[in-house]
Amino acid sequence: xxxxxxxxxxxxxxxxxxxxxxxxxxxxxxxxxxxxxxxxxxxxxxxxxxxxxxxxxxxxxxxxxxxxxxxxxxxxxxxxxxxxxxxxxxxxxxxxxxxxxxxxxxxxxxxxxxxxx
Amino acid sequence: xxxxxxxxxxxxxxxxxxxxxxxxxxxxxxxxxxxxxxxxxxxxxxxxxxxxxxxxxxxxxxxxxxxxxxxxxxxxxxxxxxxxxxxxxxxxxxxxxxxxxxxxxxxxxxxxx
Numbered sequence: 001x002x003x004x005x006x007x008x009x010x011x012x013x014x015x016x017x018x019x020x021x022x023x024x025x026x027x028x029x030x031x032x033x034x035x036x037x038x039x040x041x042x043x044x045x046x047x048x049x050x051x052x053x054x055x056x057x058x059x060x061x062x063x064x065x066x067x068x069x070x071x072x073x074x075x076x077x078x079x080x081x082x083x084x085x086x087x088x089x090x091x092x093x094x095x096x097x098x099x100x101x102x103x104x105x106x107x108x109x110x111x112x113x114x115x116x117x
Numbered sequence: 118x119x120x121x122x123x124x125x126x127x128x129x130x131x132x133x134x135x136x137x138x139x140x141x142x143x144x145x146x147x148x149x150x151x152x153x154x155x156x157x158x159x160x161x162x163x164x165x166x167x168x169x170x171x172x173x174x175x176x177x178x179x180x181x182x183x184x185x186x187x188x189x190x191x192x193x194x195x196x197x198x199x200x201x202x203x204x205x206x207x208x209x210x211x212x213x214x215x216x217x218x219x220x221x222x223x224x225x226x227x228x229x230x
Contacts, residue, residue: 033217041156041206041225045217056217088160105152106218108162 003027006091006109013081014117021076021112023091030096031055032074033106034066037088049074081116088113119144121211123221130199131229137184138194138224140209149213151185151192156223157205165207168192196226204228 004025013019025032033056034046048056052068063079078085091109121142130136142151153165168176168185175183180197196203209221 041223043208043220043223045219048217090162092162105164105167111160111162113160 004091004093004107004109006089006112008112009110010113010115012115012117015081015083017081018077018079019081019114020078021089021091021114023074023076023109025072025091025093025107025109027093027095027107029093029107030071031094032068032071033092033094034074034076035090035092037090037111039087043090047074047076078114081114083116086114086116119146119149119211119213119216119219121209121219121221123207123209123224125224126222127225127227129227129229130196132199132201134199135195135197136199136226138196138207138209138226140192140194140221142190142192142209142211144190144211144213146213149211151183152210152212152218153181153183153192153194154208154210154220155203155205156208157202162208166194199228201228201230 007022031050033048035043036046037043046060047066049068051071065077068074088111090111092106094106123140149170151168155163155165166176166178166181175185182195184193204227206223206225208223210218212218
């Protein structure tokens with residue numbers, strides 16, 4: 001059973017196009033995230049949603065718009081794609097924070113490699 | 118703001134030997150959590166080991182153990198009896214307060230037969 005799934009795993013598109021990446025988790029978690037991993041492997045948070053509400057929005061161009069139809073899904077829509085958007089995008093989820101570290105683990109999806117030509 | 122620093126971009130180790138990956142962090146929170154994630158060529162992010170800051174005992178998971186030095190804000194990962202399957206990028210990460218998980222830049226580990 002897949003805990004956090006992302007579709008598609010690979011996405012190749014032309015500059016200027018609009019594309020979406022879907023994420024679903026079946027863990028019953030309240031919080032979901034989008035991370036971007038650049039060509040140098042650096043992982044950085046983009047967005048975080050808690051129970052469908054945006055709680056973190058890092059310095060990300062407004063061409064990127066997350067959408068959470070319910071707490072099991074967090075999709076990422078990207079408008080007017082640019083060459084610099086090429087990266088691997090990871091979705092993750094975590095349960096509510098507690099004092100026990102086991103509740104603070106983030107579970108990652110397999111990643112989506114986006115290539116903008 | 119919290120920061121995580123991994124000072125070794127690349128490391129290599131002979132199969133069956135032991136290797137230690139370094140990580141230092143900085144946070145103003147008194148309660149926080151530290152993690153090591155592994156990312157093999159498949160690019161899946163896999164949790165290797167985790168540590169709660171208020172626990173003095175170093176975490177251990179089979180061949181993986183940490184050396185947590187709270188005063189020095191150091192959280193190194195030791196891999197014993199290295200195996201070829203340990204070849205991967207390793208990321209140190211810190212979670213504190215209401216901030217999201219912050220990752221270091223990673224260490225690429227190669228296990229050589």
